Amino acid sequence: MGKKYNPKDFESKWQEQWFSKMEYSAQDLLSDKEKYYQLVELPYPSGPGMHIGHTRNYSMADAVVRLRRMMGQNVLFPIGWDAFGLPTENYALKVKRPPQEITTESIDNFRRQLKRLGLTFDWDREINTTDPEYYKWTQWIFLKLYEKDLAYMTDMPINWCPKCKTGCANEEVVDGKHERCNTPVEQKKLKQWVLRITEYADRLIDDLDSVEYLDSVKALQKNWIGRKTWYDIDYKIEGAEEVVRVSTTRPDTQFGATFVVVAPEHEILQRLKEQMPEENRGSVEEYIEESKNKSEIERLDESREKTGAFTGLYCINSISRKRLPIYVADLVLTTVGTGMVVGVPAHDKRDFEFAQKFNLPVIRVIEDLNGDRSEIESVEKVYTDEGVVFNSDFMDGLSTTDAQKEAGRYIEEKEIGEVKVRYHLRDWNFSRQRYWGEPIPIVHCEKCGIVPLKEEDLPLELPVLAEYEPSGDGQSPLANITDWVNTTCPKCGEPAKRETNTMPNWAGSSWYFLRYCDPHNDSELISKALDRYWMRIDHYEGGSEHITLHLLYSRFWHKFLYDIGVVGDPEPYQKRTIHGVVLGEDGVKMSKSRGNVISPDTLIEEYGADVTRAYLMFMGPYDGNVVWNTRTIEGVNKFVKRWFAFIQDAWESSEQSSEEVGVGVNRLVKKIEESVINWRFNTSIAAFMEFYNNYNSKTFSKADLETLITISSPIMPHLAEQLWDITGHNSLVNNQAWPKVDKEMLVEDTLEIPVQVNGKVRGRVTIGRGMSEDEVREIVEKNEKITTFLEGATIKKFIYVDGRIVNIIV
RNA sequence: GCCGGGGUGGUGGAACUGGCAGACACGCGGGACUUAAAAUCCCGUUCUAGCAAUAGAGUGGGGGUUCAAGUCCCCCCCUCGGCACCA
Numbered sequence: 001m002g003k004k005y006n007p008k009d010f011e012s013k014w015q016e017q018w019f020s021k022m023e024y025s026a027q028d029l030l031s032d033k034e035k036y037y038q039l040v041e042l043p044y045p046s047g048p049g050m051h052i053g054h055t056r057n058y059s060m061a062d063a064v065v066r067l068r069r070m071m072g073q074n075v076l077f078p079i080g081w082d083a084f085g086l087p088t089e090n091y092a093l094k095v096k097r098p099p100q101e102i103t104t105e106s107i108d109n110f111r112r113q114l115k116r117l118g119l120t121f122d123w124d125r126e127i128n129t130t131d132p133e134y135y136k137w138t139q140w141i142f143l144k145l146y147e148k149d150l151a152y153m154t155d156m157p158i159n160w161c162p163k164c165k166t167g168c169a170n171e172e173v174v175d176g177k178h179e180r181c182n183t184p185v186e187q188k189k190l191k192q193w194v195l196r197i198t199e200y201a202d203r204l205i206d207d208l209d210s211v212e213y214l215d216s217v218k219a220l221q222k223n224w225i226g227r228k229t230w231y232d233i234d235y236k237i238e239g240a241e242e243v244v245r246v247s248t249t250r251p252d253t254q255f256g257a258t259f260v261v262v263a264p265e266h267e268i269l270q271r272l273k274e275q276m277p278e279e280n281r282g283s284v285e286e287y288i289e290e291s292k293n294k295s296e297i298e299r300l301d302e303s304r305e306k307t308g309a310f311t312g313l314y315c316i317n318s319i320s321r322k323r324l325p326i327y328v329a330d331l332v333l334t335t336v337g338t339g340m341v342v343g344v345p346a347h348d349k350r351d352f353e354f355a356q357k358f359n360l361p362v363i364r365v366i367e368d369l370n371g372d373r374s375e376i377e378s379v380e381k382v383y384t385d386e387g388v389v390f391n392s393d394f395m396d397g398l399s400t401t402d403a404q405k406e407a408g409r410y411i412e413e414k415e416i417g418e419v420k421v422r423y424h425l426r427d428w429n430f431s432r433q434r435y436w437g438e439p440i441p442i443v444h445c446e447k448c449g450i451v452p453l454k455e456e457d458l459p460l461e462l463p464v465l466a467e468y469e470p471s472g473d474g475q476s477p478l479a480n481i482t483d484w485v486n487t488t489c490p491k492c493g494e495p496a497k498r499e500t501n502t503m504p505n506w507a508g509s510s511w512y513f514l515r516y517c518d519p520h521n522d523s524e525l526i527s528k529a530l531d532r533y534w535m536r537i538d539h540y541e542g543g544s545e546h547i548t549l550h551l552l553y554s555r556f557w558h559k560f561l562y563d564i565g566v567v568g569d570p571e572p573y574q575k576r577t578i579h580g581v582v583l584g585e586d587g588v589k590m591s592k593s594r595g596n597v598i599s600p601d602t603l604i605e606e607y608g609a610d611v612t613r614a615y616l617m618f619m620g621p622y623d624g625n626v627v628w629n630t631r632t633i634e635g636v637n638k639f640v641k642r643w644f645a646f647i648q649d650a651w652e653s654s655e656q657s658s659e660e661v662g663v664g665v666n667r668l669v670k671k672i673e674e675s676v677i678n679w680r681f682n683t684s685i686a687a688f689m690e691f692y693n694n695y696n697s698k699t700f701s702k703a704d705l706e707t708l709i710t711i712s713s714p715i716m717p718h719l720a721e722q723l724w725d726i727t728g729h730n731s732l733v734n735n736q737a738w739p740k741v742d743k744e745m746l747v748e749d750t751l752e753i754p755v756q757v758n759g760k761v762r763g764r765v766t767i768g769r770g771m772s773e774d775e776v777r778e779i780v781e782k783n784e785k786i787t788t789f790l791e792g793a794t795i796k797k798f799i800y801v802d803g804r805i806v807n808i809i810v
Numbered sequence: 811g812c813c814g815g816g817g818u819g820g821u822g823g824a825a826c827u828g829g830c831a832g833a834c835a836c837g838c839g840g841g842a843c844u845u846a847a848a849a850u851c852c853c854g855u856u857c858u859a860g861c862a863a864u865a866g867a868g869u870g871g872g873g874g875u876u877c878a879a880g881u882c883c884c885c886c887c888c889u890c891g892g893c894a895c896c897a
Contacts, residue, residue, distance in 0.1 A: 216814040216892080223813065223893060230897095249897060261897090306895085331895050341897050349811080350895050384811090424896065544891075618835075620822065623815090625890090632822075632836045638850095639835085674826095683824070686834035693834085754830045759878055761830055799877050805829045807877050 005644040007608025007718060014721040015118050017732065024069060024120040024734075026076040029533050033074040037534050038065050039513055039573075041542040041550075042080040042127075045106035046087055050113040052590065052616070052628070053543075055600040057579045059613040060622060060681060061541055062119045063714040067676045070713070070738040076534055077120065078516035080127035081107050085505035086164060086180055089436035093469060099436045100464065103130055113600060118609045118717055120734075125519045129438075129508030134515065136459035137525045138507050139441045141557060143452050144564055146442070150196045151430065153450065158429055160188035165470035166433045167192065169504065169549075190474050193440060193501060195428040197556050201225050202421075203570070204555055213576045217547050224548050226424025230337055231408060233417035235260065235315040238323060240275050244268060244315060245417065247337025250344065251407035252400045254319040255392040256365035258355060259343040261308065263332040264291040266339045272313060280312030284328055291330040306331060306354045317342075318416045319407065320393075327358065337422065346376045347383055365392050366400060428553065430504060435468035435477040437502030445489035445496035454490055462502075476500040509550060510557040513537055513572060531567045540573040547578060577679070580624040582616070587627050598628050610716040611637050617681035617715065639689050640716060646692060647709060647723050650700045657701040664695050665704045666745040672711045673738065684715060702727075707739045755780055756807040757789040765806070773800045780806055 018024065027033075040061050043054055065077040083103045092099040107128065114121065127134055145151040158167040161178040167190060172179050197204075205225055208218045231251040234243045246260055262269060264287060273281060287309040308329030317324055324342075331350065332341055345355035346364040355362055366387040367373045373390060376382055389395045394410065395403040411417040431440070441453040441460045453460060463484045468477040478500040479485060489496040511525075517534040518526040551573075558572040583589060584596030591597065603612045615636040619626040657665070668691045675684040700708075709727065713720035713734050724733035749769050754761045763785040767776050777798055780786055786808075793810035800806050 214814090219813055220892065226893095226896070228896075247897075332897080333895090336896065343897085348897060350897070353895090422896095424893095548892085618822095624823090626822080629822075629836075635835050682822090683834080686824070689834055756830085756878075764830085797877060801829060801878095805878085807829080809877055 003645045003648045005641040005719075007610060010722045011118065011609050011718045012116075014718050015115060017721075018118070018120060018734070019115060019123060024065075024075070024077075025122050025124065026078075027074055028530060030074045033072060035076070035534060035538075036065070036068050036073040037076045037537045037539075038068075039516075039537045039540045040077075040079070041546060042082045042129075042509060042512055043110060044085070044087065045081050045083055045103060045110045047091060047102070047106055048592075049106070049109045050600050052582045052598050052600055052603075053579075055117060055603075055612065056582055056616040056619075057541060057543075058114065058119050059117065059616055060579070060679060062117075062717075063613075063617070063676055063681060064679065066120060066714040066717060066734060067673070067738065070710075070734070070736060072737065076125075076516065077122055078125045078127075078519075079114065079119075079121040079123075080125075080512055080516070081110070081129065082505070082509045082512070083107065083128055083130040084437045084503075084508055086166075086434065086436070089434060089468070090164075092436070098464060099468075100130070116604055116609065117600070117613065122516075125516050127512060127515050127519055129512065132459040132461050133522070135438045135508065137515065138438050138503065138511070139453075139458050139460060140455060140525060141511060141561070142438075142503070142507075143441055143455060143458075145195060145560065146452050148560075148564070150199060150560065152194055152196065153191055154194055155189055155191045156194070157187045157189045158192055159185040160190070160474075161185050164434070167429060167431060169429045169506075172549075188474065190431075190433075193430040193442075193499075195430045195556075197428045197552070198423055198425055200556050200559055201227060201423045201425050203559055204552065207555075207559075207571055211571050211574055211576075213573070214578065217551070217576055217578070220548050221552060224425065224552060228422055228424075229404075229408075230420045230422045231404075231411060231417065232338055232420055233318055233342075233411055235318055235324070237272070237275070237326075238314040238316060242272065242275070244326075244340055245338045246315075246340045246342050248342045248344075250347065250400075250404070251319070251411070252389055252392075252395060252398075252403035253344040253347045253365055254317060254342070254407060255322075255389075255395070256344045256346045256363045257317055257320065257322065257324060257342045258345060258361045258363060259358075260315060260324050260326045260340060261329045261332050261343055261354070262311075262326060262340045263334045263336075264288045264328050264330050265334045266328075268340070269311075269328060272311065275313060277312035280310055283309045284311055287328055294330065306350075306357045308354065308358065310358070318414075319410065325360070327354075329354065335426075345382070349379055349382045349384070352376070352379055352382045363391075365389055428556075430507075431501035432504050433474060433476045434470055434502055435462075435465065437504065438462070438507055439478070440499040440501055440503060442499035443487060443489055443496045444499065445492065445494060447494055448489055448491045448496075451489055451491045451496070457490070460498075476502060478502070506550065506553050510554040511561070513540075513554075514558075514561075514567065525561075525566060528568070535567060536569050536571060537573045538575065540576045541579060542576070543581075544578045547576070551576065578623060580620065580622065580626060582619075583625055583627045585628045585630065590628075596628075598630075603633075607633065607637055608718070610719050611640050614640060614685055614715055618685040619682070621682055622679040636685070639685075639692065640719065642696075643688065643692060643712070643716075644719055644723065646696050647705060648726060651702065651705050651727050653699065654702045654705060655699050657699065657704045661695060661698050661700060661704065662742075662745050664691060665700075665707055666742050669707060669711055669739050670741045670746065672714075673741070676714050681715065688712070688715075709733055710736050710739055751803060753803065754805055755783070755786050756805065757786065758809060759807060762786055762789050769803075773798075776800050776806065780808070 038061055040058060065075045069075050088099045088102055092102050142151060159173050160167050161183055163181050163183040168178055173185050177184050205222055205227055208221060228249055230247050230249055232245050232247050234245050236243050308327045311326045311328060313326045314323050315326055343351040343354060345352040345362040347366055362376050364376050366383055367390055368383055368387050386400045389398050389403045395406055398406055408419045439460045439462050441458060443451045445451050463481055470477055485498050485500060487496055487498055514526045518530040521527055559570050561567045562570040586596050588594060615633045618636050668687060671687040672684050709720050709723045710733055717734055720733045750766055752764050752766050755763050755765055763783055765779050765783055767779055790810060795808055795810055797809040
């Protein structure tokens, strides 16, 4: 075997050994080892296969789990396929083939690529969300949700994508467009399955205290849920018996309220119509009609001018006793508060703009931290920060926060309203009018209404169809399959019809990590013992695109499964981090249309798996975006070749290692261990290179060379295996124990430290280990280079930081 | 506007709990080997001045704490990501 690095000669050989022997499978319930569950996001198997981003992220996770196994941990590192959903279905429609077939092909291709990279996933735990054996349990969770009244049907208006011909969740609408296809969504009234995620809103926020997500991830979760305390207050309509309930989150500014705005869709407008003066009624009706024709996008356009119409009505603020005009305006949405809000122009920018447009008074009631009470005469001066309340009767002198509490107390005591927590989060629209998803296990019976399937009848399999083009009329393609749709009611046995909507893509991925722990269990979703052993997931590595929705949905389902006793922990993930993205050479996201896509297959073909992996890790920090650069991969390629030859040469000429070499090897072990565990692979590889630069001409003992081969294996596993073989070992190096750092070896007897004069480095001295300050001072004062800087000056202070640095102040 | 990251050579990026700024790599310059090229190897490379030893400046800008600041504190600028007529 030559010293020339030729990865094609050996990479596949070692892969076969790893995968056929299943050397790295996790061992269930093994109690004498520490368990470690490393989760990576399960990929969507699409036609083009593995993206360079997957290659990078999985290579990193693989390096970490290889190290952890060598350190003696029982590691669970599984993979699976999130294969239902629109991309495959749309592609299948285009090429006129069944999605089942396409999915199988894509998975086979993806699996081949992952293996070709040498990733040590636990292949006998592979799952596939489109496999009836898997989605049986997705359907089972749905039945449980239904049983607990957390899944319900409603015909609320939903977001409808006219291009994809399906409804979608609020979360999938970005800037008024369907995120998958960028088509503006419309509002459509459809009978929908909805999950009551709002029921879990508080816990989804509060339990974040028990996990170690990045701060930004926690903030995003909280932000999305958007918990706020609202103060709903009853105002009496002037000259009528009618009472309206208005909302505010700033009751401390009640005395500064100068108007009330109601959303155009608000039903109260119909009731109040009679009481409106003749001259206002017409314009109000006209305004309502106009706003009906406005699209969601138009309405949410912040930059457009404020519009609205005066109703001619007034109400009495039940806190300030002031008389406020009532306006209708589309800047208020029915879903916000009670759909009627209090306008306080002095302390809300939007209210100020509205007041200017309609010539309404501006009354300041909060002074700033400098006690400023000057008039608010421009938008820039609108004061929204904390301060002290004035001109506000019983709230005078209180801070804004205290005044809010006081107002809340007042409202409840006088029984003029209610303090209420509201959320931005809406219930989760769970129906899709498409074919390629989990069928919802429900039957509609004329007599019995909505009837769930019996658990023992699961899975309800998706029929294989010849035609599955969505009709666009709001019906799922399944609706046309009469012999599937027509069934009998599980309750009364009479003819009934199946639910034809399918579940969204999020369903299967909301619990997949549990199935990895117990993938072949056909009597339970997961056994209690395996759940208690493997969960919670120690580290979930993934992309930023899934930190709001997937995280929220899966945490919700997990809490539900905890509530019904399936799992033993209300939170699934202990730690969640976000990887960076590999951008194209032009600095832009890789895409087919831009032609800047780098294919992992090509790289592996040209450089081999190890160089590909190592380079992707070397490019930059784990959490940063990196720009692809074809030139710089050569640097890593060069190093890997040299490292391969160096170990072999050193082995042939091996003798005793000098103390210096021993120290160097130990340092390197420590550095590699720390940097890999902390996902700082770019510095691991730099450490290897640095070691090579400093030590490649030295003589090594066989034991030290074995150590070097062993520590190479997390990052360059094939190369390490090959070297282990060449040097006459009959085992797998990836199975060796991680070398123990010899702490004694790390401390040298003498060390060189810098000497500063007035904070500037002026020389260096060699001192002994454990020397006292006086001894060090003696050495420093004998050093000519330094004494030239001390001539004619008196030493004011001599600072010696043990083993680090000397600083002399003159 | 709010929330969360970031600003370090020509480039990607190092720098542990404050202790030699620029590790490692790319690029660039020079050299060795070669008839020549490729490959490989060696040397140099923050900026400014100088042949050089060396000196001065230097981590977005300004101020502060400290013997010592890329790192800590205050103010400002720029930038990336997320959310947003959220009342």
